[in-house]
Amino acid sequence: MKIWLTMEKGARIRFTGHLDLMRTMQRALRRSGLPVRYSQGFNPHMLLNAAAPLSLGMPGLREIIEVPVGEEITPEAFQERLNAALPPDLRCRAARALPDEHAAPMALLRAARYLMDLDEEQQASAACVAALPGMLAADTLPAVRKTKTGEKPCDVRPMIYEAQAMGPHTVCATLALCEAGTLKPDLFLSVLAGLAGVDKPDAFVTRLQLYAMQDGALIRLEES
Amino acid sequence: MDPAQERAIEKLLEKVEKPARYTGGEMNTQVRPWNEAEMHFAFCFADTYEIGMSYLGMKILVSLINSLPYMSCERVFMPWVDFRAGLKEKQIPLFSLESRKGLNEFDVIGFSLQYEMSYTNILDMLDLGHVPVRAADRGENDPLVFAGGPCACNPEPLAAFFDAFQIGDGEEMMVEFLDTLHACRKEGLSRSETLMRLAQIEGVYVPRFYEPSYHADGTLSAFTRTDERAPETVRRRILKDFSNAFYPDTFPVPYTDIVFDRIVLEIMRGCTRGCRFCQAGMIYRPVRERSMDRIIELAEKLEAATGYEEMSLSSLSSGDYSCLKELIVALMDRFQEKRVSVSLPSMRVDNLVKQSLEELSRVHKSGLTVAVEAGTQRLRDVINKGVTEEDVLRSVTDAFDSGYSTVKLYFMTGLPTETDEDLRGIGDLARKVVSAYYSIPKERRAKGLRVTCSASVFVPKPFTPFQWAAQDSIGTVMEKQSHLRDYLKMKGVTFNWHDPSLSFLEACISRGDRRVGEVIYTAWRDGCILDGWSEHFKYDVWLKAFEKCGLDTAFYANRERPYDELLPWAFIDMGVTQRYLQLENERAKKAQTTKDCRKGCNGCGLQRYEGLCNV
């Protein structure tokens, strides 16, 4: 059996890197005494499986982490005991029990929704928000993606599932996040700023939700 | 912080290296909310987060202070240069990790003094925290700023910056100190009256009630009280019941990597060995052990509270703990199932039994560290380091035989009476260690021999038998280091050495008088901070600071002081008497050793106090 945890990584600890966060989870699980399964072999370790690492500096409200467990336990009990052992800025919002055969969260992940708070002191911010309808109306959005092997031209339009203005300096967008293609909020903002003819404003980005795909529609990853 | 400052901090965090140093929120660090405490304590560590968070004394004291119902204690560390520049630019005061309150909003600010070369950081942190740097400039409403820790045993170089010092063990003194301060606040006493009350507490030194005067040659002529109500001699505070003394049952668990990220169990305080260069060995006397039951109880609580996978037993000389083997076995039996490893950071070679090595390696395999200190038996006798070559070779052989292939040997250069022969001795010993490795059959030994020889530079310290000694000049040290480099040129051996200019300044400051405070101030004002970090160490600025203050570095570092000279720290009764230190220095000159006082009392001075030393 395995448990999918829906975790909130708070704004205060947004600079905790992925590996540090995994170590924090491991220590919390140790403190909780929950029946987590370890790997076999010489140096046994917990087999935690995160859907997608968060970028440094980005809080996440509903991040999925999979934990294999050795004994039957109700998800409610798991969540409660884990929360008692977690530091205050890392919370377990939900837990779900799944059979071991169920696909890993990473395999099902297709997209993520982000909240981008643009710096209200920068004029570029309002211009970006104003350029949003134009961006969505475009058929193609050529951009240059930086990859490990260099710069690659690409079209980011198909990677934008939806986007909307949430206020004079705030944008919300659902962007592709999977093996086949990922559009990072940073590049999204660069393209948007390019359309608006301004420099990319500073933004405080929060990852709100992860999604899987079912019958051609996005569904919440924790429900997939 | 107001919202604009909060926003500015968040923006700044985006731009700096290791931002998690400044964000707090770690497991087990949540104290009472700011508004629920009557008095606020800022516990300051004058170095970066990773270093400060690794320091046990801070964990003990922060936890202790938070256990007082009227207090809340928050942590403040020295920011790195990037964050520091941002704070200055935005005029944001240096703040605590827990509630993000500026240093100037606290009632009490306490610094832990670990290392002389972090003193400029203290001035910088106060200044960044918008607190007047000099005690004389602080008014009735400013925080009370004091310091404790090992370097407080010569408080004089920092006398101008602190309102008070705590000298000795903090567990009981801190509570008395804060209770008194709390009462003074309630009574509405003035700053000066409050300080006079605090000065009555055993171990507390309030510099403003004392005044030094000097001879024409620069030496101290008198150290007098300006107010008769202050004690003539400040007696170091010594904790009697060590076993039952306060010890935290939770540790903060950082999100990011720190230097020592594990449970630390202080099993013993003090040391009976009597190494003559070692300040800790003198100023933490007498030796006091924590009971095995208590250690195990703490280990269990700490493991449950932290989820750490590693615990280490800590003390000046853990190998001397009376039931070390039983303790290690008991801890391993309890924690093996939970995959917690147990380690001893400072293993002594002379009593390290092979079996306990094997016990250790059952769970955790790291290298063996041996503090040999000197290259010949003669010099080891001078410094009273009771380690023989046979001891060293036996234990490294045992270690190689148990599957270790990494050995670290620690030495010191510049010890009193050192000659070239002693340096050659270091090379000879390293060669023998290498042969010891090859004497183990190939199938049995681990691959990849690595012998690291580290040579630090001897710094004479107050309250040691060598407190009168001259330090080698920088030129001499460099010459010796280059010889050592030659003597240690062999396969499998690496040589590490210390920057002699740093040790030289350490020597100037550690045995400095009140005038050295002006040098520290000048060096800081001229741009010295983070001196312990080689990339920021500005030797020339320090030298200029001495010059500007009209003080001679050699006067402090390279001069042998006569016994009849009044030493700046002589007004403190550390337990060990000046007479005993003198006796030990004389024995050193004759290369006579002094026995471990577990084999019989040597009359160091602690015996003057009824019931204190139960060795």
Ligand code: SF4
């Ligand atoms: S009083 Fe005697 S036994 Fe105690 S520390 Fe001093 S020399 Fe050792």
